[in-house]
Amino acid sequence: MYRVVLIDDEARIVEGLTKVVRWQDFSCQVVGSAGDAVSGAALIRETKPHILFTDIRMPGDDGLTMLAGLRSEFPDMQVVVLTGYREFNYAQEAIRLGVTRFLLKPSKLDEIHDALRVATERLGAQPASGENRESRYAQSHIVNHAIAYMEAHFAEKLTLQEVADSCYVSQWHLSKLLNKETEGTFYDTLNEIRIREAKRLLADPKLRVGDIGALVGYQDSAHFARVFKKLTGMSANEYRNSL
Numbered sequence: 001m002y003r004v005v006l007i008d009d010e011a012r013i014v015e016g017l018t019k020v021v022r023w024q025d026f027s028c029q030v031v032g033s034a035g036d037a038v039s040g041a042a043l044i045r046e047t048k049p050h051i052l053f054t055d056i057r058m059p060g061d062d063g064l065t066m067l068a069g070l071r072s073e074f075p076d077m078q079v080v081v082l083t084g085y086r087e088f089n090y091a092q093e094a095i096r097l098g099v100t101r102f103l104l105k106p107s108k109l110d111e112i113h114d115a116l117r118v119a120t121e122r123l124g125a126q127p128a129s130g131e132n133r134e135s136r137y138a139q140s141h142i143v144n145h146a147i148a149y150m151e152a153h154f155a156e157k158l159t160l161q162e163v164a165d166s167c168y169v170s171q172w173h174l175s176k177l178l179n180k181e182t183e184g185t186f187y188d189t190l191n192e193i194r195i196r197e198a199k200r201l202l203a204d205p206k207l208r209v210g211d212i213g214a215l216v217g218y219q220d221s222a223h224f225a226r227v228f229k230k231l232t233g234m235s236a237n238e239y240r241n242s243l
Helices: 011-020 037-047 063-073 088-096 109-125 133-153 160-167 171-182 186-202 209-215 221-232 236-242
Strands: 002-007 028-034 051-054 078-083 101-104
Touching: 002 011, 002 037, 011 028, 028 037, 037 063, 051 063, 051 109, 063 078, 063 088, 063 133, 063 160, 063 171, 078 109, 088 101, 101 109, 133 160, 133 171, 133 186, 160 171, 171 186, 186 209, 186 221, 186 236, 209 221, 209 236, 221 236
Parallel strands: 002 028, 002 051, 051 078, 078 101
Antiparallel strands: none
């Protein structure tokens, strides 16, 4: 029996899908539903569904990043998108990330059944691959999103969990992707971003070296000094004098 999860902020859509679709005809069973991307991602990690039906235009959520996160972390899960968002480029990006079907609301029952047929055929035709071309697109999307998030929030007390949450993936999965794509850890990437910004700030003589560490996210000035010297080969004062 294939496990199915439904994610949609409209409760009537979830209720309608649960009751109207002939899940049993496709050896499927709905094992849970969620009304937003964050709780939906948590439900997916808990139930590990074979098939996901989801909207990707929910208030407060970045639908494409959510989709990329799920495709990256669960590459063999079949994803059917149900959405009222009709922009072609949005649909094209979703398809590029590897969705099984992109259906516009209101969807006809035969369209949903056809999507289920395709999804179950794909699940039955090949063993779990662990990775495919679409999931690699998705991984790249997630790494880029994570780095952009770090670049926007480097001055804060940033954690791996916070960045992973912004990407709709687990800490473990994001850590693995960063290691693969950047050949470094989360903190390696964050330190590089912070020190790059510190070097820019050091060009401003009005700023004291002692204050720059705090401005780029280091609460401990000694830690800032150690990281700066490790990454640049010189102290912050030496770097400023070299400009």
